[in-house]
Amino acid sequence: MKKQVSLHYEFLKGLWEIHPIFKQALGLCPTLAVTVSAINGLAMGLATTFVLIFSSVIISSIRKIVPSQVRIATYILIISTFVTIVDLVMKAKFPELSKALGPFIPLIVVNCLILGRAEAFASKNRIFRSFIDALGNGTGFLLGLLVLGSIRELLGTKCIFGFQILPDGFSTWMVMILPAGAFLTLGLLLGFANAYTKWKKEKSKKEILITN
Amino acid sequence: MKKILQIILVLTFTASISGFVLSSVNNWAKPFIEENRIKAISQAIFQVQSEGMRYEKLNLEEMDVFEVFDENDNSLGYAVVHQGNGFQGIIKLIFGINKELNRIKAIEVLEQVETPGLGSLITEDNFKNRFKNLNAQPLIKVVKDRKPSHNNEVQAITGATISSKAVARIVNEAVEKLKKFNGIEK
Numbered sequence: 050m051k052k053q054v055s056l057h058y059e060f061l062k063g064l065w066e067i068h069p070i071f072k073q074a075l076g077l078c079p080t081l082a083v084t085v086s087a088i089n090g091l092a093m094g095l096a097t098t099f100v101l102i103f104s105s106v107i108i109s110s111i112r113k114i115v116p117s118q119v120r121i122a123t124y125i126l127i128i129s130t131f132v133t134i135v136d137l138v139m140k141a142k143f144p145e146l147s148k149a150l151g152p153f154i155p156l157i158v159v160n161c162l163i164l165g166r167a168e169a170f171a172s173k174n175r176i177f178r179s180f181i182d183a184l185g186n187g188t189g190f191l192l193g194l195l196v197l198g199s200i201r202e203l204l205g206t207k208c209i210f211g212f213q214i215l216p217d218g219f220s221t222w223m224v225m226i227l228p229a230g231a232f233l234t235l236g237l238l239l240g241f242a243n244a245y246t247k248w249k250k251e252k253s254k255k256e257i258l259i260t261n
Numbered sequence: 262m263k264k265i266l267q268i269i270l271v272l273t274f275t276a277s278i279s280g281f282v283l284s285s286v287n288n289w290a291k292p293f294i295e296e297n298r299i300k301a302i303s304q305a306i307f308q309v310q311s312e313g314m315r316y317e318k319l320n321l322e323e324m325d326v327f328e329v330f331d332e333n334d335n336s337l338g339y340a341v342v343h344q345g346n347g348f349q350g351i352i353k354l355i356f357g358i359n360k361e362l363n364r365i366k367a368i369e370v371l372e373q374v375e376t377p378g379l380g381s382l383i384t385e386d387n388f389k390n391r392f393k394n395l396n397a398q399p400l401i402k403v404v405k406d407r408k409p410s411h412n413n414e415v416q417a418i419t420g421a422t423i424s425s426k427a428v429a430r431i432v433n434e435a436v437e438k439l440k441k442f443n444g445i446e447k
Contacts (some may be wrong), residue, residue: 135282
């Protein structure tokens with residue numbers, strides 16, 4: 050029997066250890082494209098998390114009856130159903146946000162984060178465990194988008210969520226709200242994340258050496 | 262054989278459930294989406310014809326033109342939706358014009374994909390206000406590096422001359438087209 054890890058860890062791993070953006074580098078296309086402002090990042094993160102949780106739960110619950118030959122087709126069918134629901138609900142109730150996110154809501158269908166979690170986790174684990182895993186990964190994705198969106202909005206327009214934070218004298222960095230700013234910010238954040246992991250690893254190695 | 266049957270059953274089952282769920286959600290969402298669309302249009306119309314109380318769509322080919330009336334049902338002029346090429350893509354805008362088609366009342370940008378921070382400044386009040394009470398006859402002209410000296414002139418946004426010119430061109434085109442229709446509508 051496979052060793053079971055705690056549910057607690059199942060959630061937390063999505064926030065750092067296998068963080069969808071900074072560690073798995075999944076779903077980078079929406080990450081780069083929609084994060085011109087914190088609110089866009091938040092909305093995209095929520096929409097993706099919603100789709101991720103529901104499709105993970107459904108996929109996990111039918112994992113035993115889906116033949117492996119058609120599993121991808123079935124997963125995509127389930128994922129696209131939830132994406133279309135999100136798209137319609139947003140168009141009906143949040144037309145402004147739906148306009149701002151444009152084609153990126155329908156494109157959640159092909160966000161490899163969702164199919165990735167379905168294939169790697171939900172199709173092999175129990176329903177509740179898949180739910181926790183999806184929640185963790187979704188939250189990680191949401192936080193990543195929020196950080197990226199906040200940095201770009203702050204430097205590009207002096208605001209976060211539309212509230213001015215930096216003083217009037219600060220001259221805005223136009224590049225941050227252009228696509229190039231997305232690549233720069235994401236690249237730096239990825240670099241920091243990796244540097245931190247490396248530093249921590251070496252530190253723990255040294256500690257082991259000292260205690261021995 | 263059993264495998265094939267299972268494949269067919271699973272796919273049919275998931276697809277029909279998905280179809281059923283989506284059609285229900287769509288039925289629920291449709292009236293809201295339609296309402297939002299109408300709300301957005303009427304909001305834009307009353308933004309460019311601020312004294313308007315009600316509007317009527319005119320039956321013109323290839324253009325969305327609305328005649329706007331004030332509280333005493335007098336015609337105030339028109340609200341015109343028109344689009345054209347900007348710097349990076351289509352700019353769609355709506356503007357209000359008086360009945361004689363020679364004075365712009367206000368403009369609103371409905372859709373644009375101009376460069377953020379430069380061309381996208383055409384959506385800011387600072388630029389849109391330059392079109393308030395602008396003469397549309399003779400045609401609107403965009404000027405650069407100097408203050409407008411005639412009342413059919415608009416100052417371009419620094420760094421976004423093409424977007425500014427595009428807005429003026431779209432308005433001019435619409436006015437020209439509208440002049441051809443004028444008198445035969447209704």
